[in-house]
């Protein structure tokens with residue numbers, strides 16, 4: 147098991163290098179750079195900048211150098227723990243991202259837990275009581291859940307909350323805590339607000355997961371080991387939990403690898419709609435203003451989260467399934 | 476009151492029906508699968524009994540209802556299957572009366588206490604019957620802890636002991652191994668060890684040698700025979716191979732399309748088979764007298780679809796001794812041709828009808 151984890155960890159630096167290049171290319175892809183959009187913005191507001199000033203700005207930010215030099219300088223600073231400053235906000239990026247990253251991960255993990263906590267019982271119930279009324283009910287519910295775009299759910303719920311109860315359900319904190327530093331009261335305030343975005347973000351995944359689990363379980367429930375367990379005299383519910391659920395879980399765990407990053411990045415639109423202080427909306431803004439170092443850092447952070455998610459799911463899968471553990475060790 | 480079967484009542488029907496040694500007595504068992512396409516009568520009125528220390532072999536082609544018969548006995552038939560008729564009498568303790576297992580809820584605690592404890596199963600495919608993600612030890616320990624209130628440590632001791640009994644090399648180390656790390660023969664030994672965990676009174680082996688090669692087959696057979704005679708176990712041995720039956724069974728039940736077509740002591744079945752189907756099965760066993768490369772006789776025709784079984788005798792479309800006007804019109808009944816030997820065929824219909 148340890149050898150397996152070490153082997154996985156060893157591939158990390160290479161992966162991160164490849165991803166950093168990819169992130170850089172992505173950020174560089176749109177025509178123009180930060181100065182172009184900065185000048186355009188100024189021009190739009192009526193003031194003009196002369197060429198000399200523009201060149202000076204480019205030089206200041208190192209934008210006059212060839213792309214590969216910019217990349218190496220960026221990476222070099224990153225490796226030394228300096229994320230650079232946001233051109234747009236004129237603030238250190240670490241300061242901008244720090245708390246948002248924490249909240250993003252927190253929300254992501256909460257969503258994941260919600261997803262599994264709801265999808266597991268639904269999936270198990272639907273499979274063991276196939277074609278019962280509730281099975282049909284959940285099936286319809288799951289289709290609706292998968293088919294409705296998440297931001298739509300968010301908008302509908304916001305509208306309902308506002309029109310019916312006159313409350314706004316945006317953000318992760320009450321106004322008085324929004325810019326406070328961490329305290330117990332703030333954590334409690336967060337726990338009061340986090341569940342709604344959690345449910346909204348998790349609905350889609352929950353529906354998908356429940357459907358996959360139901361299908362996997364239906365496959366497992368007819369296997370001879372079920373018959374064997376019954377022949378041993380095992381109570382039905384215990385047997386279902388010990389054998390088929392356990393086996394049907396494996397493909398789900400391996401899907402965690404792509405699901406985790408999906409929650410983190412997929413929350414971009416919802417986070418914007420719900421005005422969440424996560425890194426999604428920040429990425430959107432940095433992309434619009436071509437704030438390349440901020441955008442690059444965020445994209446790379448997403449990659450990092452994806453890599454960690456995959457790593458975690460691999461480890462979990464190896465721990466759950468001896469066939470994988472022993473094959474790869 | 477649970478329906479029990481007393482010796483007196485049985486004797487009213489037939490003099491040789493049950494005795495003090497009888498452990499299991501199946502009477503008129505019918506199990507159906509109701510599907511959209513129709514109803515498959517998988518088991519259609521099967522009766523037989525098993526005495527202490529006796530091995531009853533159930534023989535028949537694939538799909539004739541052997542597995543469904545024993546699943547019905549164990550109460551593990553799943554939807555859309557259902558036992559629709561018949562009684563399954565089982566003696567829970569020596570010197571106690573027989574109890575009808577059908578009077579218990581098949582998922583209820585009483586029936587669960589019997590499964591794995593009093594009646595144990597050696598399944599058809601050991602590979603598929605073992606969980607690939609749980610160790611052998613885990614599954615063996617579970618088998619006994621479901622029925623005995625003992626610690627994990629003690630259960631592990633029993634498991635190692637049973638594995639040694641079934642001739643598993645280095646049993647302690649095998650406890651932490653997974654099913655897919657074992658060879659087919661060893662896997663089958665694990666299944667036998669698992670079946671023996673609780674010292675069952677009745678052992679049911681469902682084609683235990685089909686999935687393994689011939690040499691290992693012989694080893695597993697002699698192991699089963701040894702274990703069975705040492706403990707005077709009652710055993711049902713299912714196979715589609717009459718050759719295997721000859722090696723292990725005392726009494727043989729021949730099934731065709733969910734019905735018993737012939738049953739009798741193993742010597743009678745082999746030396747004076749009464750049913751054309753049994754004769755055909757016997758003719759297809761290779762012997763040392765069979766000339767090499769000569770094709771073995773096969774039974775002509777194929778098994779009819781379970782939804783449209785033929786009128787009259789189910790075997791008549793493939794039968795060499797088919798009597799037109801009789802075999803395709805009236806279903807034959809099981810008829811005694813000697814004290815323990817019955818045949819369901821019009822060639823023997825002048826004899827008494829067997830009431831078992």
Ligand SMILES: Nc1ncnc2c1ncn2[C@@H]1O[C@H](COP(=O)(O)OP(=O)(O)OP(=O)(O)O)[C@@H](O)[C@H]1O
Pocket residue numbers: 508510515516517535536537538539540541542543544555556599715781
């Ligand atoms: N789960 C099921 N659903 C529908 N029909 C079934 C099911 N299980 C068994 N049957 C029916 O019962 C018949 C007998 O099946 P069974 O498994 O008892 O055969 P078998 O004699 O054990 O054959 P084999 O030697 O292949 O194991 C089959 O032909 C089929 O029509």
Ligand SMILES: [Mg+2]
Pocket residue numbers: 541542543599681
């Ligand atoms: Mg079978």
